[in-house]
Amino acid sequence: MLVVLAMAALGAALGAVTARKRNGSRADMAQYAAGYGIAFALVGLVISLILVRLVV
Numbered sequence: 001m002l003v004v005l006a007m008a009a010l011g012a013a014l015g016a017v018t019a020r021k022r023n024g025s026r027a028d029m030a031q032y033a034a035g036y037g038i039a040f041a042l043v044g045l046v047i048s049l050i051l052v053r054l055v056v
Contacts, residue, residue: 003051004044011040 015036
């Protein structure tokens with residue numbers, strides 16, 4: 001679960017930075033942060049499932 005939350009936070013930060021580089025407004029930064037956060041959380045979920053399956 002920690003991997004999922006960490007990846008979501010990383011994705012949100014990366015999304016906000018990407019929107020800022022593209023001269024986006026606050027709404028753009030929020031939308032990019034949400035989109036990247038969800039995408040990175042899904043990747044983190046897959047990584048977490050793989051790790052659980054390898055350990056157990």
